[in-house]
Amino acid sequence: MKRYTGISASKGISIGKAFLYQDDEASIPKFSIKHDDITQEMNRFEEAVGKAVAEIEDIKKKTDFSSFEGSSHILDAHILMLRDPDLSLQIQKMMTEILLNVEWVLQKVMDNLIQKMNSFQDSYLRERSLDFNDISRRVLNHLMDRDLLDLSNLKEDIILVAHNLMPSDAVAMRKEHVKGMALDVGSKTSHTAILARSFEIPAVLGLGSISEEIQNRDLLIIDGNNGIVIVDPDQATLDFYQSHLQEWQRKESQLLYMNELSAETKDGKLIYLKGNIEVPEEVDSIFAHGADGVGLYRSEFLFLSKHTMPSEEEQYKAYTSVLKGVGGKAVTIRTLDVGGDKILKNINIKNENNPILGWRAIRFCLSEPDIFKTQLRALLRASISGNLQIMFPMISGIEELERALAILEEVKYQLKREGIPYRDNIPIGSMIEVPSAAMTTEIIAKKVDFLSIGTNDLIQYTLAVDRGNEKVAYLYEPFHPGVLRLLKIIIEGAHSQGITAGMCGEMAGDPLATVILLGLGLDEFSMSAYMIPKIKGIIRSTSLLEAEELVGNVMLMRSSREIDKHVRRWMEERFDIT
Ligand code: PEP
Ligand code: MG
Secondary structure, X not given: OEEEEOEEEEOOEEEEEEEEEOOOHHHOOXXXXXXXXXXXXXXXXXXXXXXXXXXXXXXXXXXXXXXXXXXXXXXXXXXXXXXXXXXXXXXXXXXXXXXXXXXXXXXXXXXXXXXXXXXXXXXXXXXXXXXHHHHHHHHHHHHOOOOOOOHHHOOOOXXXXXXXXXXXXXXXXXXHHEEXXXXXXXXXXXHHHHHHHHOOOOEEEOOOOHHHHXXXXXXXXXXXXXXXXXXXXXXXXHHHHHHHHHHHHHHHHHHHHHHHOOOEOOOOOEOEEEEEEOOHHHHHHHHHOOXXXXXXXXXXXXXXXXXXXXXXXXXXXXXXXXXXXXXXXXXXXXXXXXXXXXXXXXXXXXXXXXXXXXXXXXXXXXXOXXXXXXXXXXXXXXXXXXXXXXXXXXXXXXHHHHHHHHHHHHHHHHHHHHXXXXXXXXXXXXXXXXXXXXXXXXXXXXXXXXXXXXXXXXHHHXXXXXXXXXXXXXXXXXXXXXXXXXXXXXXXXXXXXXXXXXXXXXXXXXXXXXXXXXXXXXXXXXXXXXXXXXXXXXXXXXXHXXXXXXXXXXXXXXXXXXXXXXXHHHHXXXXXXX
């Protein structure tokens, strides 16, 4: 039995068999071959291509393409590319020159093609580079006998073990079979951690090199509550966790009685408790946990899981399905927030030196107006199906907000001219997640109908701590006096202009922070579905008066450690915050 400690990224306990997932270039073998081996290597290539083509034909047969415009043509194009005799000629030529194995040569030939495609001005041609990526991955899977390594194809329950997992892979995996997650890297507010919480998958991240030490099918316990992974547990440990798991499930289901009750403080302030979602299918789960609406729909996940840009029609269908699924409750859809750790497969924004400070979110949308306008058209058209609110991410100042608002007006005008209906007076909001926006909240608040604080980014930018880097995770402090002061400025700034202040960053779903946020005056909390009952329980047992008193005390303190200790003791005396 071996025990590893990492970062508790998603609560819960799971017991199951390890499934090692490797999807990086480092795992591609490289070895020398002799001239005589070329024919054998080429035969291996042709055989792998045959299997890849059969696989695509199979996907075509099994998929209903009615809601995925264009996807069946893409698969046809993939088959043509795989069967292109020029591809096999290029591989043979390079192999003869460098005398290396076919996996390595295939990767190099594909890299060259992808580079060439990416250098074109034409965005359609640039997008085609993704097709090369896709087919090369498929052939490599067969060459390396990795056909089991497709997370969207899982057939049995597993515990996923990997060095890293991109958010795009996390959305695409068959979630019902992923019972737990253990990753070498990552921290609590990385998007993969956020997804694990949304999908209620217990997860421990930042484990160092666990992916090198665990074998496929090892028996694992994931203790997401304490950030522990146990490999090959003895019987006593297994028994202990099995009973712990039952107790955890019992406690969780007990909390669901809260669903029918409102989130009102003891002295009568009504708080809106909403759910964060990444994919439309999560709507059922947030209502099963008693949400008042969707406080954040991270629309980028519709873009991340695909190899082409979703069309206006596809987006329209996804937004409409969420709006219709919530029975008239408010749904805040955030416009495309890519960049950072959310890399679009179809746009080359990979190679920035500082992606977190780079071409992200609203900056990306303002410089790619076609993509932005397509999304806004889809949103406006969908607005007639429900209670839509639109929100812009990563606004750093008033000019950026005004440019986004101007484009929204332009799209509305265009729709009007085309006679396409949309709802008037859609509430528009801005995220506050950049310190410069926080400091100018009062100015920004004049232009919008609501604000929502993105603490995941706000804390990372305020404290200069990469939110996804486990090595500096100890510095990521929501209770840093600097962060609390900024939160105060934001909430007061929103109220001074008569609008509500919400929060959709992970701090809103942290039970330790609930009373502090109430005391600061937050009006709306939006979080992963499964945290809603617990947070509601705390709100219902607290008065605004005592929350304000607690805030008054912590504002006099000097350090996060001091504040954390004080708040933890205060909360533990009153609530179960585990
Ligand atoms: C945030 O930054 O707090 C937020 C909600 O947005 P995201 O986590 O998607 O960056
Ligand atoms: Mg953010």
